[in-house]
Every structure is written in structure tokens, then in C-alpha cells.
Amino acid sequence: MRLRSLTLEQFRNYSSTELLFAPEQKLHLFHGENGSGKTNLLEAIALLALTKSCRSTNDEDMILWDATHFRVQGMVEYVDSTMKMLECVFQRFPRRKAFFINGVRVSSTQFIGSFPVIIFLPQDLSLFSGPPAIRRQFFDRVLCQVLPEYFREFLQYSKVLKQRNALLRRIAQGMLKEIELDFWDEELAKAGSVLILARLELLETLNVTVREELLGFGVEWENITLSWKRSTSERSFDLLKKEFVQCLLHHRARDRALLYTSVGPHRDDWSCEVNGRNIATFASRGQQRLCFLALLFLQLSYVELRCLQKPIVLLDDVFSELDCIHQECVLRMLEGYQVFLSTVHSRDIFGGCIWSVSEGRIQAEVLPKK
Structure with a gap:
């Protein structure tokens, strides 16, 4: 192409x-x-x-x-x-x-x-040390392009999240009752589970060859892994959706106090670790740049495999x-x-x-x- x-x-x-x-x-x-x-x-x-x-x-x-x-x-x-x-x-x-x-x-x-497309921007250099939103975007930018279902559910999740947060504010104002959250919890869990599973699949794909890709740049790190940090643990859609709903229920009191949804894929994060240490804590800026480029090339291969272009x-x-x-x-x-x-x-x-x-x-x- x-x-x-x-x-x-x-x-x-x-x-x-x-x-x-x-x-x-x-x-x-x-x-x-x-x-x-x-x-x-x-x-x-x-x-x-x-x-x-x-x-x-x-x-x-x-x-x-x-x-x-x-x-x-x-x-x-x-x-x-x-x-x-x-x-x-x-x-x-x-x-x-x-x-x-x-x-x-x-x-x-x-x-x-x-x-x-695969993109490198200067702000991407804060991928490992910056806020979690940058790291989520690193995955979302690719998955939205190669998986039509992911993009649809990403838009749906964003819409439902906005509705749920608005509902939390109206409950705090005494305009609605807490039971109104049940429907939106189900909808959020349905869309969110699709996002979580797709992100995990991509992360595991990158994990397979990230060490070899880094060696191509002259970086010899043993036991390098990408680890996803999320509020759920299940790996099948039905069980994950059920767990997500329970997680939202468990944190409902906190969400009502904060006036926003505090758990879900919009709050999840991932890290790149070597022997259990986050590279943001010890790798030089140059090493982090090379690590980012290695992940970028892995994304390139992933997109080519998925799109056949x-x-x-x-x-x-x-x-x-x-x-x-x-x-x-x-x-x-x-x-x-x-x-x-x-x-x-x-x-x-x-x-x-x-x-x-x-x-x-x-x-x-x-x-x-x-």
C-alpha cells in the first residue's frame, strides 16, 4: 500500500x-x-x-x-x-x-x-514515564485501525462512560436514584470487555518478540516483559463482563464520592519491565527511545499481518x-x-x-x- x-x-x-x-x-x-x-x-x-x-x-x-x-x-x-x-x-x-x-x-x-499508519511523535518519548493515557493511546491507535469491532466498541464505551459520569453527578444532586446506574454498568462492562481482551491480545503478541527486536537496536535486556495493570482478571468475554459489573458495583460508593467512574479500561495501564523493574525508573532517555522504536516496529508487523497491507x-x-x-x-x-x-x-x-x-x-x- x-x-x-x-x-x-x-x-x-x-x-x-x-x-x-x-x-x-x-x-x-x-x-x-x-x-x-x-x-x-x-x-x-x-x-x-x-x-x-x-x-x-x-x-x-x-x-x-x-x-x-x-x-x-x-x-x-x-x-x-x-x-x-x-x-x-x-x-x-x-x-x-x-x-x-x-x-x-x-x-x-x-x-x-x-x-x-504507524506513527511516531515527539511526545511519544514519554510513553514509559508519562501519564497512563499516553500508554493506552499507544494501543488504541493501532487496534482502532485493524479491528472494526474495537473501534465501534471504543466509541460506545466513551459514550456510555460519559453518560454514567453525568448520572453520578445527577445522583449527587438528588435528581436520580442509585439504581439507575445498573443499566449503564451493564453497557459499560459489555463495551469495556471487548477493549480489555483486544489490548491483552496485542500486548501478548508484542511480548513474544520484544527482546529480539531490542537486540536489533543493540539493547541487550534479559527478561523484558510488557505487563498490563487492570482492575479485572478474567480472560473470557462472559466471565470478564460479569467481573467488570461486580467491580463497578464494588467501587460505586467511591465513584459517587468522586463523581466519576474510577475503574475500567479508561483507567488501566501497562508498563515495560526488565527483571521486574519498570524501565522508566532506570533506563536512559536514549534507551527508552530505542525501546519505543522496537515496540513501533512490532506494531508495524502486527498491522501488516492483520491488514495484509x-x-x-x-x-x-x-x-x-x-x-x-x-x-x-x-x-x-x-x-x-x-x-x-x-x-x-x-x-x-x-x-x-x-x-x-x-x-x-x-x-x-x-x-x-x-
Whole structure:
């Protein structure tokens, strides 16, 4: 699979831009100063995969200043040579977001998965030491793309969670009775159990080869494991759903006091441990970066296996703290994939297509592979 073209209209700092990606060029480097718009291009590509920004929670943030809407289009070619035009449009007033495949409007659940990507962002470097939400997102970003049921239940879980939290506030105000929570507990447990089991399956898949992947980066850690920390323990759907409902009931008094739901997959966490020690407590920043890259490559293999397509790889300033040896190692491991990366640093080790970005203006040049 490869992206053949990208068209932006009123998106971030681009009023109207079209990029054409030659099929023979797999590596594309967006090169320019900070603030020139390099990451905006990666964000636009990711939007066609994730249905939302990989950087912001607010769609309005992606609209060009003083504009009323944005439009992102991408032509995608698949391994069987079929083509699809993917399009995302968002307008400010009235607030509306729409997705199209070959000009036909589709729902977000029908759209996602059409164009799988793997993403590295600078904020991902806090994967091991940052808040649990970052680590949950690391799994959700992949699972939503490869498992349609996961994305549907993820949306449903978010909706039910919001309803349950609103209900807790109304109970505290004396407007409703506690028994009203029973229905929402069942609904939350039903959707949440799907999320938990899918996350566990992915975690176990990564665990199989994470040590070997790290060895490829020169990191020799024995007994490295990914461990999921959750409020439940069952592994089958029916038993897990029943356990989840009991867990919600057990913590109901606390939830009523806190006015929000304190247990569930939205509060779960995972860690990367070596001999039982969390790497966030002893690994250097460089080691954590290499560990993250190892997990990223494992995600890449997982998505390819699930989708039977090579996903697109998006790397934002991934090389800023890697020496030349590790930079070349990463590029070598990505051979065969279409890769879009951004950097402000030297272009010397890169071949392929270099896109010079400056204040929303883009110019391409092709360099020979080193």
C-alpha cells in the first residue's frame, strides 16, 4: 500500500496544496525549520487513517486561521493495484465532520482501517514515564485501525462512560436514584470487555518478540516483559463482563464520592519491565527511545499481518537523539515501506524524495540513496 497524492485545503498553515508521490519513491523527508509546517503534513496523512488529529483533541485547531473549514484528500494505492480516494472535511459552523471514500459519504467506522499508519511523535518519548493515557493511546491507535469491532466498541464505551459520569453527578444532586446506574454498568462492562481482551491480545503478541527486536537496536535486556495493570482478571468475554459489573458495583460508593467512574479500561495501564523493574525508573532517555522504536516496529508487523497491507510509516523528528548508526539501522529496517518523516537536521543520510518546507511552501527534490 502507498499514498499516491495528498491534497490540503485550509488545513493548518496550508491554504491550498497538492503533493504527488511517485510510486518508485518509498522514502519522503519533510525538511525545514521549526514551525514551517512539516508536522502538519504528517498530521494530515494521519487524519486519513485515524479520523482525528494525532496531535490535538479539537478539530477546530486544524482549520487555517480565519477559514471556515478544512479538507484533506489522499489517493491510496493498494497491493492489488486498486485505488481509493479518501477524504475528510470539517466545517466550523454548523459544526460538522464528514468522511468520503471515492466521493461516497461513509461513517467514521466505515472509514477507519482503509489506510493504516504507524506513527511516531515527539511526545511519544514519554510513553514509559508519562501519564497512563499516553500508554493506552499507544494501543488504541493501532487496534482502532485493524479491528472494526474495537473501534465501534471504543466509541460506545466513551459514550456510555460519559453518560454514567453525568448520572453520578445527577445522583449527587438528588435528581436520580442509585439504581439507575445498573443499566449503564451493564453497557459499560459489555463495551469495556471487548477493549480489555483486544489490548491483552496485542500486548501478548508484542511480548513474544520484544527482546529480539531490542537486540536489533543493540539493547541487550534479559527478561523484558510488557505487563498490563487492570482492575479485572478474567480472560473470557462472559466471565470478564460479569467481573467488570461486580467491580463497578464494588467501587460505586467511591465513584459517587468522586463523581466519576474510577475503574475500567479508561483507567488501566501497562508498563515495560526488565527483571521486574519498570524501565522508566532506570533506563536512559536514549534507551527508552530505542525501546519505543522496537515496540513501533512490532506494531508495524502486527498491522501488516492483520491488514495484509504494508502500513504507511509517519516519523516526526525521530532522529533528533539517535546517532548515525541507529539512524541508519532504522532506515534499513523500514526498507519496503512507504515512509514519511520530518526533521530539521542534516539530510545527508537520506535518499529518496526530499521536500523542503518553508512557511507552508513545499518544493521537492530527489536525492540518490546513500
